[in-house]
Amino acid sequence: MPSKPRTIIEKVWDNHIVAEREGAPSLLFIDLHLVHEVTSPQAFSGLRARGMKVRRPDLTFATVDHSTPTTPRSLPIVDPVAATQVAQLEKNAQEFGIPYFGFQNRMQGIVHVIGPENGLTQPGMTVVCGDSHTATHGAFGALAFGIGTSEVEMVLASQCLLQRKSKTYEVRVTGSLKNGVTAKDIILALCARIGIGGGTGCVFEYTGSAIRALSMEERMTVCNMSIEAGARAGLVAPDDATFQYLAGRKYAPQGAAWDEAVARWKQLPTDEGATYDHSITIDADTLEPMITFGTNPGMGMSISGAVPDPASIGDATERDSLRKALQYMALEPGKPLAGQKIDVVFIGSCTNSRMSDLRAAASVLKGRKVNSAVRVMVVPGSQEIKRQAEAEGLDQVFRDSGAEWREAGCSMCIAMNGDQLTPGQYSVSTSNRNFEGRQGKGGRTFLASPLTAAASAVTGVVTDVRTML
Amino acid sequence: MKIQSTVTSFLVDNIDTDQIIPARFLKTISKDGLGDQLFYDWRYNADGSQKPEFVLNTEKAKKSQVLVSGDNFGCGSSREHAPWALTQYGFQAIISTSFADIFKQNSLKNRLLPVVFPKDAHLALLNALSANPDLQVTIDVEAQTLTWPGGPSVSFPIDAFAKHCLLAGVDEIGYVLQQEAAIAAYEAQRFSTLNTLA
Numbered sequence: 225m226p227s228k229p230r231t232i233i234e235k236v237w238d239n240h241i242v243a244e245r246e247g248a249p250s251l252l253f254i255d256l257h258l259v260h261e262v263t264s265p266q267a268f269s270g271l272r273a274r275g276m277k278v279r280r281p282d283l284t285f286a287t288v289d290h291s292t293p294t295t296p297r298s299l300p301i302v303d304p305v306a307a308t309q310v311a312q313l314e315k316n317a318q319e320f321g322i323p324y325f326g327f328q329n330r331m332q333g334i335v336h337v338i339g340p341e342n343g344l345t346q347p348g349m350t351v352v353c354g355d356s357h358t359a360t361h362g363a364f365g366a367l368a369f370g371i372g373t374s375e376v377e378m379v380l381a382s383q384c385l386l387q388r389k390s391k392t393y394e395v396r397v398t399g400s401l402k403n404g405v406t407a408k409d410i411i412l413a414l415c416a417r418i419g420i421g422g423g424t425g426c427v428f429e430y431t432g433s434a435i436r437a438l439s440m441e442e443r444m445t446v447c448n449m450s451i452e453a454g455a456r457a458g459l460v461a462p463d464d465a466t467f468q469y470l471a472g473r474k475y476a477p478q479g480a481a482w483d484e485a486v487a488r489w490k491q492l493p494t495d496e497g498a499t500y501d502h503s504i505t506i507d508a509d510t511l512e513p514m515i516t517f518g519t520n521p522g523m524g525m526s527i528s529g530a531v532p533d534p535a536s537i538g539d540a541t542e543r544d545s546l547r548k549a550l551q552y553m554a555l556e557p558g559k560p561l562a563g564q565k566i567d568v569v570f571i572g573s574c575t576n577s578r579m580s581d582l583r584a585a586a587s588v589l590k591g592r593k594v595n596s597a598v599r600v601m602v603v604p605g606s607q608e609i610k611r612q613a614e615a616e617g618l619d620q621v622f623r624d625s626g627a628e629w630r631e632a633g634c635s636m637c638i639a640m641n642g643d644q645l646t647p648g649q650y651s652v653s654t655s656n657r658n659f660e661g662r663q664g665k666g667g668r669t670f671l672a673s674p675l676t677a678a679a680s681a682v683t684g685v686v687t688d689v690r691t692m693l
Numbered sequence: 694m695k696i697q698s699t700v701t702s703f704l705v706d707n708i709d710t711d712q713i714i715p716a717r718f719l720k721t722i723s724k725d726g727l728g729d730q731l732f733y734d735w736r737y738n739a740d741g742s743q744k745p746e747f748v749l750n751t752e753k754a755k756k757s758q759v760l761v762s763g764d765n766f767g768c769g770s771s772r773e774h775a776p777w778a779l780t781q782y783g784f785q786a787i788i789s790t791s792f793a794d795i796f797k798q799n800s801l802k803n804r805l806l807p808v809v810f811p812k813d814a815h816l817a818l819l820n821a822l823s824a825n826p827d828l829q830v831t832i833d834v835e836a837q838t839l840t841w842p843g844g845p846s847v848s849f850p851i852d853a854f855a856k857h858c859l860l861a862g863v864d865e866i867g868y869v870l871q872q873e874a875a876i877a878a879y880e881a882q883r884f885s886t887l888n889t890l891a
Binding site for chain 2: 242243247248249251253255256262263265266269270274282283290291303305306308309312343344346349354355356369370371372373374375377378381382383384386388390420421424425451454456474475476477478481485488520522541542544545548638639640647657659660661662665
């Protein structure tokens with residue numbers, strides 16, 4: 225009898241069940257555990273208190289990205305609290321024997337950038353990290369999700385997690401993207417369509433022609449923000465683009481092991497006839513560049529649109545939330561966002577700091593100057609990307625335009641490292657969250673693509689990049 | 694396990710973990726001292742003084758162990774500092790119509806009870822609270838009910854295993870480590886593609 229058709233989400237889940245006990249969540253094996261300085265110190269303390277070792281240091285990799293400055297690496301970390309946190313991870317990595325891409329390491333970078341870059345992230349894996357943007361790794365067909373510090377401790381101790389199975393949610397993106405519209409606009413459109421809680425309890429599988437046409441870097445951008453639509457994970461089934469990206473990378477299998485791995489990975493895509501608990505279809509042909517206007521990533525719209533009016537919303541709590549958001553953003557309902565004056569442009573983060581993002585931004589900035597009233601920061605996702613961009617001369621394009629070219633890290637996406645907005649400032653940012661104060665206390669964030677960010681950097685106002693292409 | 698308390702009402706939808714505890718406070722390497730930083734940017738003025746009108750700065754809230762909030766509480770980042778800050782402030786339960794997945798799991802691991810209410814019961818509780826702001830509620834974890842004088846008994850779901858851990862004080866890591874034989878058996882047959890010799 226043929227077995228029931230399964231989605232890739234169910235296949236990866238089934239492949240990792242260690243044990244199932246009546247009444248308890250499944251015990252799931254974790255293939256790759258990524259660790260950073262912010263969410264791990266208390267987990268290592270817990271492990272130490274138990275007198276335990278890390279069970280699988282060979283499946284655990286650590287780096288520093290959140291608290292680290294993006295000023296030249298020759299300078300010390302001036303914030304003593306951040307310096308202590310970074311030093312603590314180095315100490316923990318040494319004590320527990322974990323591979324560590326430290327502050328001065330050539331391979332240091334944002335944890336969700338260096339995992340794929342080094343071939344650590346592979347199809348069919350379970351990947352966890354104490355970070356909600358772990359979903360990024362889903363671009364490879366991995367089941368990748370963020371966990372809390374207690375769960376970090378559990379994975380360090382056992383290489384396993386207790387988990388209940390999530391529901392499955394197909395996000396089908398049909399058609400093809402128009403010029404000036406990017407992967408970032410797909411995911412911002414999804415957030416706007418289903419809201420910041422729309423995918424709660426679910427894992428997304430992104431399917432359809434517009435997803436298939438994306439490069440691996442673009443797929444990472446889409447998967448990265450799954451959590452912004454409420455889903456703990458989101459993935460894309462692997463295909464030739466996935467295998468081509470991975471071939472030859474440092475930790476990817478080599479030789480005969482590579483052939484064997486590819487044969488296995490080809491079994492992962494969702495079976496014909498498999499069903500999902502939920503589904504939505506987005507037509508890429510109708511998508512425009514997207515921008516957020518509010519204080520969560522679901523408060524987004526087409527760049528040609530107008531800021532919604534709270535008076536038009538029936539539900540009282542929703543109406544109050546929008547009113548509160550617009551008050552924080554100091555925006556008028558009913559007015560377009562295009563033309564809104566800005567102070568800062570941030571190009572970076574685990575969402576949009578890879579080579580294709582930097583190339584896109586540079587394509588707009590080449591031969592142009594950034595507006596004199598705007599501070600523009602370009603922060604590559606990893607030191608490797610920084611070297612590659614410099615080899616291509618992108619750093620010169622940015623510098624010539626008047627933008628700052630900085631060292632790798634999370635930077636102004638989370639504003640833990642000194643890179644931040646001042647109260648009242650507006651930014652167009654390629655990052656993933658526009659929550660109140662996310663980029664600095666009192667700062668106001670418009671989330672958008674690298675193309676939109678670069679175009680707005682030139683004009684000094686929120687700008688539809690299609691007018692400049 | 695029963696929680697009897699007044700209720701602090703903070704009716705905002707989509708409260709994200711960046712509001713619960715702003716990222717700049719995550720540079721700590723300990724779990725302590727986070728209660729004062731709870732909702733920092735909503736709770737304090739630029740000079741560090743408390744905003745007296747903010748609900749968490751009221752004497753009533755300081756004595757309350759239950760918070761009722763809007764939909765999708767705890768969305769955003771995976772920081773466990775959020776439930777640490779909430780419990781250190783004094784909360785033992787949060788009532789909402791829904792919770793973000795990671796926040797919910799983090800809360801249960803820190804004995805902070807996420808109480809998911811249907812919309813009508815949520816509204817009934819809010820109405821009862823506006824009629825009597827000093828209303829006392831009783832949460833019975835074993836029975837999975839929340840009651841208040843003159844109100845209905847509202848049932849709420851809790852994952853059976855999480856409930857067992859809460860009531861029996863189970864150390865989840867210890868529970869997993871008891872399954873060493875199963876973990877070792879899984880590892881023995883596991884196909885690894887990670888080229889760790891590189």
